[in-house]
Amino acid sequence: MRVEWAVSAQPWLLVLLAIFVRQSSPQQPATPLHPGGAINLFSRYGYLSISIRVVPRNDSEPWIFREPTVDVFRDTPPPPPKKALQKDRSLVFDGDFHMEFCDDVRQLMQAYFRDFAIERLSEPWRAFAGSWGRSAVARHLGINSTFVGGQHCYVLVRVARRRTNAKLEIPGLGGSDGEFPVLTPPVQKEADSVVAGNAATVDRFIRSFGSHYVSSYVTGNSLFQVFVYTPHIYARIKERLRTRGVAELSRSELASFFSPWYAEHTGKIQVASGNSTVASWAHDKLRMSFYFFSFASLLRLHGDARLLRRLDGLLTDEAVLQLELKSLAPAFRNPTTRKWFEEVLDNRLRLWEVNM
Numbered sequence: 001m002r003v004e005w006a007v008s009a010q011p012w013l014l015v016l017l018a019i020f021v022r023q024s025s026p027q028q029p030a031t032p033l034h035p036g037g038a039i040n041l042f043s044r045y046g047y048l049s050i051s052i053r054v055v056p057r058n059d060s061e062p063w064i065f066r067e068p069t070v071d072v073f074r075d076t077p078p079p080p081p082k083k084a085l086q087k088d089r090s091l092v093f094d095g096d097f098h099m100e101f102c103d104d105v106r107q108l109m110q111a112y113f114r115d116f117a118i119e120r121l122s123e124p125w126r127a128f129a130g131s132w133g134r135s136a137v138a139r140h141l142g143i144n145s146t147f148v149g150g151q152h153c154y155v156l157v158r159v160a161r162r163r164t165n166a167k168l169e170i171p172g173l174g175g176s177d178g179e180f181p182v183l184t185p186p187v188q189k190e191a192d193s194v195v196a197g198n199a200a201t202v203d204r205f206i207r208s209f210g211s212h213y214v215s216s217y218v219t220g221n222s223l224f225q226v227f228v229y230t231p232h233i234y235a236r237i238k239e240r241l242r243t244r245g246v247a248e249l250s251r252s253e254l255a256s257f258f259s260p261w262y263a264e265h266t267g268k269i270q271v272a273s274g275n276s277t278v279a280s281w282a283h284d285k286l287r288m289s290f291y292f293f294s295f296a297s298l299l300r301l302h303g304d305a306r307l308l309r310r311l312d313g314l315l316t317d318e319a320v321l322q323l324e325l326k327s328l329a330p331a332f333r334n335p336t337t338r339k340w341f342e343e344v345l346d347n348r349l350r351l352w353e354v355n356m
Contacts, residue, residue, distance in 0.1 A: 001101035001238060033217060033320070035168035036076035037069030038210035038328060041118065042348060046130035046356045053319045054113070054128060055140040056274035064219055064320060070209050072331060074182040075170045095161040095220075095315075097301065101238045102154040105137065108226065111156045112141070115322040118212065120342070121349050130356035142268035143226050152264065153234035157298045160222035161315035165322075167216035173330050180333050191331045196340040203344070210328060211345060218322035221315040222272045223282055225298045227258055228265035237262065251303070258299050259290040269296050273318030281314060 044067065049055055051067040100111035113125035121127060129140075138145035172181040183191060187209050194201045229237070237257050246254070260266055269282040285307060286300040301307050327345060332338035 001242065032069060033065035033214065033219070034069075034076075035166050035214050035216060036071060036073050036170070038072045038213040039067050039069055039325070040206055041121075041127060041211045041325070042206065042352065043068075045127050045352045048128040049140070052128070052323070053273060054116075055272065056270055056279075058274070062318065064318065069214070070187075072183055072187045072209050072213065072328065073168075073170055074184050076168070077170075095159060097157075097159045097298075099155050099157045101234070101241075102156060103234075104153070105149050108141070108154045108156060109137075112224070115218075117324045119324075119326045120346055121353075123353065126353055126356060130353075140270075141226050142224075142270040143228060144265060147228045147265045151231060153229045153231055155227045155229070155234075155237075155258070156224060157227065157258070158222055158224040159298060159301060159311070160321055161220045161312065162218050162321060163220040163317040165216070165218040168214065173326075181330055183331055187331065191337075194332065194337055194341060196334075196336045199344050199347075202341050203348075205328075205341075206345075206348075209331075211348075212325040212327055215324040215326040216322070217320060217324070219317050219319065220321050221275070221278070221318045222321060223269055223278070223298060223311075223315070224272065225269045226267035227263045228267065229262065230264055233262055233264075254302070255288060255297070255299055256290055258297055259288070260293045260295060261290055266295050266297070269298060272321070275314075275318060278314045281310075285310075 044051060048067070049057075051065070053064045100114070102108040102111050109125045109129060110123065113128055116124045116128065118124040118127055129137075132140070134148045135145050137143075137148050170181055172179040190205050190208055194205050240257075241249075249257075256262060258266075269279070269286060271278045271282070282298075283296050286296050286298065288295060288297045288300050301311065327342065329338050329342050329345075332341050
């Protein structure tokens with residue numbers, strides 16, 4: 001169950017808020033991330049969070065994407081200068097503030113990686129975090145490891161500020177009407193050597209040039225926080241929001257649901273990029289009090305224009321917020337060969353999903 005501030009779209013989807021704050025022009029760290037860059041998903045399956053900045057990491061280098069890529073399409077445009085998303089100049093922030101209700105850890109992982117899509121992979125989050133154990137989940141998501149798994153339910157609250165986006169647009173990617181993308185000569189030569197019925201030739205192509213390419217992405221930064229509940233309290237809050245709606249909640253009632261009064265554990269406010277300056281600001285400025293509890297909460301941002309305006313300047317272009325990877329099947333013009341590539345790719349993906 002996902003909750004945002006704005007409109008309702010599905011029975012299980014309650015919309016909570018859309019936030020708009022004035023755009024700024026921050027300094028941007030260099031990154032090789034660009035549409036059309038191909039990667040071998042299997043070279044780091046389960047560990048992609050090491051090379052793609054999606055969760056806080058304990059390093060000081062300002063990188064966003066450092067996964068090796070290969071340009072396989074001849075007409076792939078060169079990476080353009082990073083350019084901020086064009087928005088209404090009268091607005092000071094353009095982001096979203098949403099919460100997702102997660103019955104267990106698996107749903108929590110799915111929720112965190114909701115905006116990451118990998119073609120032919122049913123659970124993309126496993127490619128990024130399939131290697132995480134209990135302590136890694138706790139560290140990256142800001143909760144105590146004793147609350148990972150077991151009889152616990154979760155609510156993920158997140159506020160995201162998008163800064164940059166890009167999408168690959170070259171002829172033939174859809175493979176419709178007999179039109180296919182033009183490959184670079186080395187890639188074309190390797191693609192021509194793939195033989196239907198011979199899995200080794202597909203594996204060789206993937207090792208040389210990759211399994212997927214970057215179709216689109218959005219970068220920026222976000223704050224997120226995980227609240228842990230007992231199943232009984234979780235079900236009560238979830239049903240309250242589902243049947244009555246957020247609009248009927250008073251500010252104090254909303255704050256109480258996301259306080260230690262109801263939550264079994266209140267996670268730390270995390271910054272997707274790991275920016276320590278933003279993390280310190282959030283810890284100091286987003287504190288709330290409820291009865292004798294004092295705690296930092298993202299709910300403190302609700303309705304506070306001053307805090308939102310300040311946050312707009314802090315959430316710069318430092319992490320990947322959305323990423324779509326598509327398979328390199330369009331590299332094969334012959335339908336039989338293309339189908340064989342997809343069959344082998346599907347088989348390899350299933351094996352990794354089962355064994356990771």
